[in-house]
Amino acid sequence: VAEKRRSGSLLGWPLALGAGCSGFVVWLLQTVTGAALGTLEAPNREASFGAAFGFFLHAGAYALPVVLAVLFLSLVAGAALSGIVLFGPQPFEAVLRRLHELGAAIPPLLLLMLWRIAEPNPSRIGFIAALSCVFAVEIAQLLAETGRRLERTYDDRGEAVGARWQRFLTNSVVELRSQLATQAALVAGAVFALDAALSFIGLGVRGMPTWGSLIGAAAQLGNVAPSAVVLALGGCFATVIGAYRLLSIQSNDTGQPAAGAD
Amino acid sequence: MREALRRALWILPTIVLVSLLAFWAAARNSPPPQGEEGLPLLFNSRPTRIETLAWNAALSTANAGAEAAHAEQLLVRLGGAALPHLLPRLDSLDPSERREVAWALMPVARRMRIREAADVKDGPEAEQFWISFWQDHFVDFKPTVTRRVTARFATRSTPLRREELLRLDTYALDEIIDQMRVASDPAAARRLSAAASHIAEKPWTIPESATPLAARQTVELWQAWWARHENKYTDPAGAEYLLAPALQTRYALWLSEALRTGFGRVTTGKAALDTLRETAPSTVFLFALGLLGGSLLGVALVALFRARKHPLWTRAAAGIALSWLGIPTVLLIALVRHPNEDSQRFLASALVLLSGTAVAVLHARSPSGRGREPRTVRFGRAFEHVRGAGRRAIRGVAANASTLLGVVFLIEYGFDLPGWGRETVRAVLQRDVTWLVLIVVSTAILLGFVHILVALGQSLFQLARERRIRSRG
Numbered sequence: 001v002a003e004k005r006r007s008g009s010l011l012g013w014p015l016a017l018g019a020g021c022s023g024f025v026v027w028l029l030q031t032v033t034g035a036a037l038g039t040l041e042a043p044n045r046e047a048s049f050g051a052a053f054g055f056f057l058h059a060g061a062y063a064l065p066v067v068l069a070v071l072f073l074s075l076v077a078g079a080a081l082s083g084i085v086l087f088g089p090q091p092f093e094a095v096l097r098r099l100h101e102l103g104a105a106i107p108p109l110l111l112l113m114l115w116r117i118a119e120p121n122p123s124r125i126g127f128i129a130a131l132s133c134v135f136a137v138e139i140a141q142l143l144a145e146t147g148r149r150l151e152r153t154y155d156d157r158g159e160a161v162g163a164r165w166q167r168f169l170t171n172s173v174v175e176l177r178s179q180l181a182t183q184a185a186l187v188a189g190a191v192f193a194l195d196a197a198l199s200f201i202g203l204g205v206r207g208m209p210t211w212g213s214l215i216g217a218a219a220q221l222g223n224v225a226p227s228a229v230v231l232a233l234g235g236c237f238a239t240v241i242g243a244y245r246l247l248s249i250q251s252n253d254t255g256q257p258a259a260g261a262d
Numbered sequence: 263m264r265e266a267l268r269r270a271l272w273i274l275p276t277i278v279l280v281s282l283l284a285f286w287a288a289a290r291n292s293p294p295p296q297g298e299e300g301l302p303l304l305f306n307s308r309p310t311r312i313e314t315l316a317w318n319a320a321l322s323t324a325n326a327g328a329e330a331a332h333a334e335q336l337l338v339r340l341g342g343a344a345l346p347h348l349l350p351r352l353d354s355l356d357p358s359e360r361r362e363v364a365w366a367l368m369p370v371a372r373r374m375r376i377r378e379a380a381d382v383k384d385g386p387e388a389e390q391f392w393i394s395f396w397q398d399h400f401v402d403f404k405p406t407v408t409r410r411v412t413a414r415f416a417t418r419s420t421p422l423r424r425e426e427l428l429r430l431d432t433y434a435l436d437e438i439i440d441q442m443r444v445a446s447d448p449a450a451a452r453r454l455s456a457a458a459s460h461i462a463e464k465p466w467t468i469p470e471s472a473t474p475l476a477a478r479q480t481v482e483l484w485q486a487w488w489a490r491h492e493n494k495y496t497d498p499a500g501a502e503y504l505l506a507p508a509l510q511t512r513y514a515l516w517l518s519e520a521l522r523t524g525f526g527r528v529t530t531g532k533a534a535l536d537t538l539r540e541t542a543p544s545t546v547f548l549f550a551l552g553l554l555g556g557s558l559l560g561v562a563l564v565a566l567f568r569a570r571k572h573p574l575w576t577r578a579a580a581g582i583a584l585s586w587l588g589i590p591t592v593l594l595i596a597l598v599r600h601p602n603e604d605s606q607r608f609l610a611s612a613l614v615l616l617s618g619t620a621v622a623v624l625h626a627r628s629p630s631g632r633g634r635e636p637r638t639v640r641f642g643r644a645f646e647h648v649r650g651a652g653r654r655a656i657r658g659v660a661a662n663a664s665t666l667l668g669v670v671f672l673i674e675y676g677f678d679l680p681g682w683g684r685e686t687v688r689a690v691l692q693r694d695v696t697w698l699v700l701i702v703v704s705t706a707i708l709l710g711f712v713h714i715l716v717a718l719g720q721s722l723f724q725l726a727r728e729r730r731i732r733s734r735g
Contacts, residue, residue, distance in 0.1 A: 114288065
């Protein structure tokens with residue numbers, strides 16, 4: 001199990017870091033060299049694989065910062081909110097729960113559509129802010145529920161065997177990390193999907209290519225360019241499988257028996 | 263059971279909040295309709311009071327500044343409704359200012375058809391005219407008197423009754439339009455509309471040859487106009503006074519209009535509620551298919567893979583489900599779109615069903631609660647009981663119901679199916695406030711209903727389980 005854990009970490013973290021940094025690297029290259037990647041057009045039926053790949057890279061420079069920004073903001077805001085709920089006055093918990101239920105009353109796509117038409121000039125910042133708000137509440141609710149459950153577990157078992165609350169909490173942080181990783185993977189997938197959906201509808205941010213808008217633009221063509229499909233599918237699978245792999249490692253890191261033990 | 267009840271009680275505040283949000287988003291960048299210029303969207307920190315409005319206009323008129331012309335027009339428009347607030351306070355102005363204000367009010371006197379007004383030639387005479395007018399008629403400017411005068415005129419129009427009513431000018435508009443609304447006699451509505459037309463200087467009258475439908479439309483026109491302008495002619499009292507910051511907003515006006523007309527019409531010209539009804543079956547069917555069909559299929563798959571014993575099967579199922587959810591729906595739509603309408607329906611249903619199934623499989627595999635954290639990889643352990651898996655699947659799908667509904671919307675738009683999704687995209691592109699608020703409220707109700715049902719099912723399941731345990735001893 002230890003060997004597997006080590007190899008998992010060796011594979012998973014570089015994958016996640018590489019995915020995170022590749023956008024910045026492309027952006028840096030583009031900025032430094034003044035490369036004309038921005039002039040590439042969205043894939044069409046005649047687009048070559050190379051052209052589509054260039055667009056894919058270029059879009060990645062925009063998409064990854066958006067995803068990372070949403071992830072960062074929602075995780076930080078979610079953690080802060082859950083901290084307020086767990087350690088603050090009782091009504092905060094009810095408020096967070098109502099907020100969560102309110103968020104669940106409107107499909108995220110519809111919420112984003114409303115947000116987009118509410119903005120005088122649709123921008124990347126607005127998209128990030130709206131999604132961060134939605135996911136922050138979700139993450140806060142998840143963390144608050146986990147925190148309460150840990151409290152109950154400590155009251156039931158930890159205290160009886162003389163474990164200190166701080167120690168108990170430190171040990172549990174690993175479990176929280178696993179949950180956050182799960183949530184992060186879902187958030188990343190949702191950002192791509194929602195961005196693509198908005199572009200498909202015609203509410204995407206103009207002049208800003210992202211992976212979502214790449215997929216949206218390709219989908220608008222009716223018959224999707226094969227190279228675009230390959231790249232889009234490849235990108236989606238890479239993201240999902242990478243996240244999945246990362247999650248596997250995270251879960252193994254918690255000290256639970258590996259899946260093979262079942 | 264408590265959870266279901268809580269959800270049911272929470273549904274009304276949710277509807278109010280989401281409708282506020284939808285209205286804010288949809289109307290924020292739209293130009294305000296005629297008569298709503300300057301009104302805030304959701305909260306009016308400075309609600310209009312006719313007393314303040316009239317007195318400020320009088321002061322501007324008296325100062326003869328740059329805004330004097332506009333203030334004079336405002337005074338004339340406010341008309342009789344401003345008199346109870348202005349005439350008793352005229353003494354507090356300087357004589358010259360008093361004369362200016364009195365002279366500015368003379369067009370109102372002429373609109374009131376007061377004979378003596380024709381003889382007034384200058385400011386001092388105007389001042390005398392209004393002083394004597396108020397001494398003679400201040401008792402008429404009371405709600406009870408107005409009600410009686412309007413009712414008498416509505417019953418039978420004589421020159422004297424008409425004179426009495428017109429003398430009250432805009433002060434009587436509230437009563438006139440209210441009695442017009444409830445008038446069962448077409449002649450009464452005709453008389454009242456003619457009086458209102460004269461006072462408000464609007465061309466909306468009911469001719470003698472008008473059909474009942476045309477008469478009704480004219481009355482509705484007056485009601486709609488009054489809803490927008492009421493706050494300029496009347497002072498809120500009681501609860502209305504307290505709620506004025508919320509009532510004197512574009513949202514309140516839109517809501518009152520929507521409730522009065524059954525949500526009116528969408529920008530395509532069709533009745534909003536009819537459009538909602540016509541497009542609901544497709545959306546509700548697809549949503550139910552994803553929710554129920556997906557849960558059932560997910561649980562069946564889980565049971566099947568569990569029977570295979572080897573954890574590889576369950577891992578593969580979860581991996582495929584996770585990958586499926588990772589692919590943007592847009593891409594799936596683009597890949598499977600087909601020109602045949604029947605095929606499109608089938609493909610749309612299949613996509614929704616598979617999305618629901620993927621969510622169900624992912625949730626069914628992992629235990630949650632009771633001190634155990636959800637694990638992504640520990641699939642094999644999750645399938646100890648199909649019943650438990652089913653319960654988790656339904657709970658998971660219900661928790662993701664809003665996302666699933668979003669997928670349904672997108673699929674309907676992508677496959678050009680006549681559902682809420684296609685209509686909503688149209689409404690977004692055309693900034694159709696009515697449809698957007700209506701659809702947001704409808705989705706909130708639909709999703710709330712799903713959550714209530716799931717909570718109810720869970721509590722019933724729990725009860726049955728406890729009973730079973732008790733019977734076993």
